[in-house]
Amino acid sequence: MGEAQVSLEHLFRVFTKPEHKDSKLAQIEQHLSDNILDFLSQHVVTKKTSLEEVEKDFSNSKVPESPEFVSTHAESLLDKLVAHSVNTYSPTFIGHMTSALPYFHLPLSKLMVGLNQNLVKIETSKAFTPLERQVIGMMHNLVYDQPESFYDEHLHSAAHSLGAFCSGGTIANITALWVARNKLLGPQKGFAGVARAGLAAAYRFHNINNVGIMCSKRGHYSLSKAVDVLGIGREQLLTLPAPNQTLDPEKALRAGKRYQEEGNKLLAIVGVGGTTETGHVDPLNELADVAKELGCWFHVDAAWGGATLFSSRYRDRLKGIERADSVTIDAHKQMYVPMGAGMALFKDPENANTVRHHAQYILREGSKDLGATTLEGSRNGMAMMVYSALHIFGRKGYELLIDSSIDKAHDFSAMINKAQDFELTTTPTLSLLTYRVCPAEIQQILKTASPSMQKAINEKIDALVVAVQKQQREAGKSFVSRTRLEAPDYPSQCITVFRVVLANPLTSHNDLAAILAEQHIIAKKTKAWRSLIDFVNSNDMQSIA
Numbered sequence: 001m002g003e004a005q006v007s008l009e010h011l012f013r014v015f016t017k018p019e020h021k022d023s024k025l026a027q028i029e030q031h032l033s034d035n036i037l038d039f040l041s042q043h044v045v046t047k048k049t050s051l052e053e054v055e056k057d058f059s060n061s062k063v064p065e066s067p068e069f070v071s072t073h074a075e076s077l078l079d080k081l082v083a084h085s086v087n088t089y090s091p092t093f094i095g096h097m098t099s100a101l102p103y104f105h106l107p108l109s110k111l112m113v114g115l116n117q118n119l120v121k122i123e124t125s126k127a128f129t130p131l132e133r134q135v136i137g138m139m140h141n142l143v144y145d146q147p148e149s150f151y152d153e154h155l156h157s158a159a160h161s162l163g164a165f166c167s168g169g170t171i172a173n174i175t176a177l178w179v180a181r182n183k184l185l186g187p188q189k190g191f192a193g194v195a196r197a198g199l200a201a202a203y204r205f206h207n208i209n210n211v212g213i214m215c216s217k218r219g220h221y222s223l224s225k226a227v228d229v230l231g232i233g234r235e236q237l238l239t240l241p242a243p244n245q246t247l248d249p250e251k252a253l254r255a256g257k258r259y260q261e262e263g264n265k266l267l268a269i270v271g272v273g274g275t276t277e278t279g280h281v282d283p284l285n286e287l288a289d290v291a292k293e294l295g296c297w298f299h300v301d302a303a304w305g306g307a308t309l310f311s312s313r314y315r316d317r318l319k320g321i322e323r324a325d326s327v328t329i330d331a332h333k334q335m336y337v338p339m340g341a342g343m344a345l346f347k348d349p350e351n352a353n354t355v356r357h358h359a360q361y362i363l364r365e366g367s368k369d370l371g372a373t374t375l376e377g378s379r380n381g382m383a384m385m386v387y388s389a390l391h392i393f394g395r396k397g398y399e400l401l402i403d404s405s406i407d408k409a410h411d412f413s414a415m416i417n418k419a420q421d422f423e424l425t426t427t428p429t430l431s432l433l434t435y436r437v438c439p440a441e442i443q444q445i446l447k448t449a450s451p452s453m454q455k456a457i458n459e460k461i462d463a464l465v466v467a468v469q470k471q472q473r474e475a476g477k478s479f480v481s482r483t484r485l486e487a488p489d490y491p492s493q494c495i496t497v498f499r500v501v502l503a504n505p506l507t508s509h510n511d512l513a514a515i516l517a518e519q520h521i522i523a524k525k526t527k528a529w530r531s532l533i534d535f536v537n538s539n540d541m542q543s544i545a
C-alpha cells in the first residue's frame, strides 16, 4: 500500500523531481496558497479526539522498512497530523502567544528551506550571514539607538557581535546569561577564566560560595533552565515575590546586598519586558540603577514585549531597556515570524567575545562565522523571515499591529469590567490580561470577608475557573488559557485566573464578546458554580468567620 520501489533511481527522483501537479502534495500546496484560512478550517479542527487517541497514530517505534510514495505519505499526514493540529490562526484562540502568521511567510519559507543555507559559517551562507547581521543590527538599533558610526563600525565586524540569532527566547536568555557569566568570571592574572577552568575553579579563585541571578517570581521558566545549564544551580535563581506582578527595585537592592554579604557574587538582575503570564513590565529604569549599584549585569527578557518598541505610543512602557547589557526578543511572538526566531542583543559589541569558540575546520580565527559566538551550531536562514517581515511591515506597520493589540486588550478589559459575573485580575500593560469568573454577589462578599474566609472562597472560585476553562477548550470553539497568580487583593494566596493574549490581528470585538458569553453560559451550568454559592450560604462559612 503506497509502497515505492527501493532503488537509487526512485530516490534520485525524490531529490530532484517536483511532484506531478495533480498529486496529493501539489493539491495541498495549491489549497494552502489559494486560501490558507479555508485550508485550516477544512483540515485543522480541534476535534474532540483525545490525546491518547492521537498517540495511537504515532505509536510504532520501528523505522519503516520500505520507502513510501511522497503523495501517499502526504495523504497520511493530512489524516493523522493536520486533522488533529491546533488552529492557531483562529481569532478565538486567544490563550497563547502563538497566533496567525502573515501569508507571505509560506512562500518565503520555501525559499529558505530550498536554499538550505547553514548560518554556522560563511562557507555555507555567504549572503545569509550579512543579512542576519543586519537583522541583528536593526533590532539592536531599535533597542539601543546608537549613532550610525557605531553600526558602520560593528555591524559586519569579525571581532564584534551585536547579538546572537537563535531558535527562541529560551536560547536567547541562556546565551545572554552565558556571556554575562563568562564576563563576570573571566580570565585574569592567576585564573584562566570560567570558560577554560570551569566553575569549581572560578569559585575557588574568587573565594565565593555561589553565583546567583535575581528576578521576580514572574520570571520565565527558561531562566531556571539557564541557571541549570550554566552550572550555577536552580537554587541560585533568586526569585522575589511579586504581588504586583513586577520586581520591586528596593527589595531587589536589599536582597542583592544580602546575597553579596553572604559571600556570593550576584551575576545578573533580569527584568522582564512583558511577563508571560500577565504582560507586566518590570520597572526597567529603576532596576538598571539597582544593577549598577550592585555591580552586576542587567538583562531584560523582552521575548514577548520587545516588539512594543515599534510603537511610538507604547514604547515608553519599556523605558530603561536601553540601559540593559543584554536583551532577549522573540521574533516568533509579536513580530509574526514563524516559530524558531529568537535574538539576544548585546549593548557592548565586545561582550560576545567572552564566549567565542574556534575550531580548525570552521570558525577559524578572524573569520566572520556566526557559529563562533552562538550557542547553537548549524542553524537555518530564519533571519531571512525576520528581514522580510521588517521590510514588508516596516516600523509603521508593526506599530499599527502592536497598537491595535494593546487597544484590543483595553477593549476586552472594559468588557470584563462591565460583565456582571466576571472580575479583572490584572489590567493590560501590553496585550495580555487576566480575569476570572465569579458570581456578582460573591464579589461583594469577598470584599468584606476575613482573610481566612477569602481563602476558602477563592479556592472554590479556583475550581470554577478550572472547570470553565476546560469545558470551553473541550467545546472547541475558543481557547483561553489559565494560570495561577498572586493577586494584590489576596497577598498570601495564589488564585487561578483566565489568561488572554491578544495577538491575533483577526480577533474582533465580537469574537471577544462571544468568548465571554460562552464562559458565562458554561460557568452557570457547572457543579462548581452551584457548590460555590451553596458554600457561601452554608454554615461552613459561618464557622470560618
Ligand SMILES: *Cc1c(COP(=O)(O)O)cnc(C)c1O
Pocket (backbone or CB within 6 Å): 097, 167, 168, 169, 170, 171, 173, 220, 222, 272, 274, 275, 276, 301, 302, 303, 304, 330, 342
Ligand atoms: C516566550 C518567552 C520566553 C521563552 O521563549 P521561547 O521562544 O518559548 O523559548 C522567555 N521569556 C519570556 C518573557 C517569554 O514570553
